[in-house]
Amino acid sequence: MLFSRWQETASRYRDQVAVIDGGRSWSFSDLVAGLKDRTPADGPVLARGSVVEIAVSTLQGWRDGQPVLPLEKGAAIPDLPASFPEGTAHLKLTPGIEGTPRAVFFSASQIAADADRLVSAMGLRPGMPNLAAISVTHSYGFSGIILPLLLHGIPVHVVEVPFPKVMVDAMSAHEAVALQAVPSMWKAWHRAGILRDARIALAVSAGAPLSLELEHKVFSDCGLKLHNFYGASECGGISYDGGDSPRECASDLGAPLPGVAVRLCESGRFLVESDSVALGYESAREGEILGGGQYLTQDFGRIETGRLMLENSGAESINVAGRKIGPAKIESALMASGLVERARVFGVKSHDPERVEEITALVALKSGTLEQLRQRMTEVLAGWEMPRHWETAADVSAWSLSRAELKKRWS
Incomplete structure (x- = not known):
């Protein structure tokens, strides 16, 4: 065809x-x-x-x-x-x-x-x-x-x-x-x-x-x-x-x-119906809808006079000037460095609205310094994937927070 x-x-x-x-x-x-x-x-x-x-x-x-x-x-x-x-x-x-x-x-x-x-x-x-x-x-x-x-x-x-x-x-x-x-x-x-x-x-x-x-x-x-x-x-x-x-x-x-037809599901997210919706994911996660002509987005919003109005996104991926990355990829790179005992990566709102988010890395160092860790990351991450903000957690309770809670605390 x-x-x-x-x-x-x-x-x-x-x-x-x-x-x-x-x-x-x-x-x-x-x-x-x-x-x-x-x-x-x-x-x-x-x-x-x-x-x-x-x-x-x-x-x-x-x-x-x-x-x-x-x-x-x-x-x-x-x-x-x-x-x-x-x-x-x-x-x-x-x-x-x-x-x-x-x-x-x-x-x-x-x-x-x-x-x-x-x-x-x-x-x-x-x-x-x-x-x-x-x-x-x-x-x-x-x-x-x-x-x-x-x-x-x-x-x-x-x-x-x-x-x-x-x-x-x-x-x-x-x-x-x-x-x-x-x-x-x-x-x-x-x-x-x-x-x-x-x-x-x-x-x-x-x-x-x-x-x-x-x-x-x-x-x-x-x-x-x-x-x-x-x-x-x-x-x-x-x-x-x-x-x-x-x-x-x-x-x-x-x-x-x-x-394309769009309606709100019970959670307030957009549910999309069209003939261009994918067949499905390689491995679906609980609560996901993809296939049979339907896709449940991660975005929350409302519909007014036939137009979609975005309220917020529940996606875990970080949006850096239109490019998206899963935080776990950066966390894996940090842990593989051998310098880090624990790591959490999340996005915080950028002061530049066109940049959207900036990557923040919260780490517990095992050895070395933050500067050494940054240098190590330049060898394995693309420039746009590099965290812009680096934090060390003095408060151990920070490690129990969700990414959304971490984002709120450091924004």
Whole structure:
């Protein structure tokens, strides 16, 4: 189903530009040629590397009937389950509370439904290239950039680093572009003054809460409306603010996307129903709902006049400027250092609303100093995964607190 749709796309847009990256361009025919060089896959296909490599690897999985797992270039290859649910065509990884990423399984029709929904709701089209400033291996970028390329012929202009000068050069190459990013990026570009008169026909913000201050500032200074988009790895797009003017309430997540129904469960969390909800988790935990067209989010809120209003999130993962990490991964790294007797990691609210949270590590040292521990962690954690705050617990009662209680105490 997915591969036949790709063949229709490749035939229709054969000689048109599919990807621009580093001064070089690839046509849709070039992607077809790249796929011919791939030997048949006999297991899950890892889609990693450049956008072209990710696109061709995805096509390889579709052609050979194997699940596709998008993975960041430097990420370790995860241990995957020995078997997948019948019909699995796509895998995503979510932060696991035990420190190990957990797989989420999708059918071909489920990921296609998500992409089709986003293309329609956001007005993505072949004549308006997607600037790829975010990671296309994460759910947000894969569904909003890679799948529209392969299923709808929407070209991609890769931005290797989202620096202002690089962004200006990429935007100036086109009459109009679509730009999907996270709030911290929009804030940096606004500060750099590159959004005024920019050729951005569609500006989307997701991955982290979009502050009213930033949204209104960009609109008043540049005349550019940032469209707030809300989704989850487990079900793809959920809601979208498609209005022409800034929101009046920071908790406003927009209206459910066409074909998506959202209601509140007894706990006050959003229960999502759509045809893009995943088949299920690799290992489900008590109280979770995922499958059969339903997904119970970790977010608490309310529904007013058909719009979703976010009150708070119960997720344990820490949101650092739109990138999420399970605290157990950092705790495991701390314990493996040999310098720590006990460790708890949690997020605290950042003074910068676009950064969302900052990582805090509470440790009981066994030997060495905090500075030695920090240096050891730089060898095993990515820069964005490094705790920004370090605490030692003089009060032993702190170790009995939940992450939510620790967050409240140190915020």
